[in-house]
Amino acid sequence: MPIYEYRCDTCGVQNEHLQKMSDAALTVCPSCGSQSYGKVLTAAGFQLKGSGWYVTDFKNSGGAPACGSGGCGSGGCA
Numbered sequence: 001m002p003i004y005e006y007r008c009d010t011c012g013v014q015n016e017h018l019q020k021m022s023d024a025a026l027t028v029c030p031s032c033g034s035q036s037y038g039k040v041l042t043a044a045g046f047q048l049k050g051s052g053w054y055v056t057d058f059k060n061s062g063g064a065p066a067c068g069s070g071g072c073g074s075g076g077c078a
C-alpha cells in the first residue's frame, strides 16, 4: 500500500497517510480543518511505488508459466 504525503497550504502541516490506491484523496486538513489539504508528490514516493509494481509483475510472470513452456504438452492448457 503506497504512502502519500499530504500538506496543508493554510497552516503548513505535513503528514503521511497510508492509503489504498482506490481510496479517495483527503482534502480536509486534520490540523486546522481547511480544505487546502492535498497530496505532495515526492520523488521517493514514485520510486517506492515503481519498484513495488515491478516486483509484483515479476513474481506473477514467474509463478504462472505461460502456455507452451512444456507444462501443457498434454493439451489440458487450452
Ligand SMILES: [Zn+2]
Pocket (backbone or CB within 6 Å): 008, 009, 010, 011, 012, 013, 029, 030, 031, 032, 033, 034
Ligand atoms: Zn491546515
